[in-house]
Amino acid sequence: MTRTRTWGAVAALGATALVLAGCVAKTDVAASDALTVTSTDTACTVSTATATSGTIAFAVTNASSQVTEFYLLASDGLRIVGEVENIAPGASRTLTVVAQPGDYVTLCKPGMVGEGTGRTAFTVTGDAVTATGDDAAQKQKPVDLYASFVKDQVEQLVPAVASFVSAYEAGDDEKARSLFPTARAFYERIEPVAESLGDLDPRIDYREVDAAAEGLDWTGFHRIEKDLWVPAPDALNSDGSTPAWKDWAPSTPAERATSGAKLIADVGELNAYVHGDAFQKALDAQGIGGISNGAISLLDEVATGKISGEEDWWSGTDLYDFAANVEGSRMAFSLVKDFAVSSGATGTELAGRIDSGYAALEAALARHGSLSAGFVNYRQLSEADKRELTDLINALAEPLSKLTSTILLYQPGCV
Known part of the structure; x- marks a missing residue:
């Protein structure tokens, strides 16, 4: 199969980078209940298109007939800033990130090849996340x-x-x-x-x-x-x-x-x-x-x-x-x-x-x-x-x- 870039080219992400470190306010963590994602052969449905900055979890369920992946991309739709892969049909996996405010894109990739399906804008609002x-x-x-x-x-x-x-x-x-x-x-x-x-x-x-x-x-x-x-x-x-x-x-x-x-x-x-x-x-x-x-x-x-x-x-x-x-x-x-x-x-x-x-x-x-x-x-x-x-x-x-x-x-x- 064709490889995917799993680490994420974060050096080029600028203001929309995911910072996987830092101190997040407890209220933000408590409010970050997992967003649900359903991957089918033709769609990638996320329960909401917006979230507040801080820890965000995407609970991905594969309802397709193929092994699938879920991606959170930078706004240009190219740079990977978070992914979970190798989700078997009928299985579930969770992607957890700490997201800075900015614009992103979500999509799924049934079969783990091609351009994926359900490419959708995703927005993170709120304050920047910092470490102290x-x-x-x-x-x-x-x-x-x-x-x-x-x-x-x-x-x-x-x-x-x-x-x-x-x-x-x-x-x-x-x-x-x-x-x-x-x-x-x-x-x-x-x-x-x-x-x-x-x-x-x-x-x-x-x-x-x-x-x-x-x-x-x-x-x-x-x-x-x-x-x-x-x-x-x-x-x-x-x-x-x-x-x-x-x-x-x-x-x-x-x-x-x-x-x-x-x-x-x-x-x-x-x-x-x-x-x-x-x-x-x-x-x-x-x-x-x-x-x-x-x-x-x-x-x-x-x-x-x-x-x-x-x-x-x-x-x-x-x-x-x-x-x-x-x-x-x-x-x-x-x-x-x-x-x-x-x-x-x-x-x-x-x-x-x-x-x-x-x-x-x-x-x-x-x-x-x-x-x-x-x-x-x-x-x-x-x-x-x-x-x-x-x-x-x-x-x-x-x-x-x-x-x-x-x-x-x-x-x-x-x-």
């Missing part, structure tokens, strides 16, 4: 720690990609194949950050079918992957369509040099971004809620691509990506866990369930290998293995989906 005193300082700490984590991962990604590309360009395919999944792990741990940056993620990490669906030149990791694991003459694409070998020829040395240089340049652009002011401003704007949503987003990455074996279609190295996504998700959760625990008994119980969910998922994954020692090829997993991992992902996703609302409604510095 010790509360603001407490909530800034995990944001800064997450920024450091992302920078460290990208700093390690840069040389890992350089080594991978060097082997690929030299024709040392055996070495390049060994470096492919380990280099990608650094990227997969912080994937939502790159997905927020316009066409950067498509250039680095789109699959062949994704690029074709959007009419883009196919570049990045997966373009090189297909060279390293040349498809069999009767192989199909990952979506079961036209045989992958048709009209395909392995890259010439010159073409390899072009593909390698492009990947290095794009990873360099990512590195420059995470070390710049725009990245820090984006994290500051989303605050602890952004970190929590990042944890959820990374688990969604596992649920929508890695568990199906569609991500690394040629190499079968999906379990490396799976493990790295889970590591990144758990890292993000660890930074905001204390806010959930400090909210009271309900938050403590929720944090315990999330911890247990990660532990169970990691234990099951460890039966198939590790990032350090290597994983088995995804095609070696039995249907029972896949079902076990799927069930564990779903079991973790349920309490994790409640994390953002729990930590945002905890306001230790408010009066």
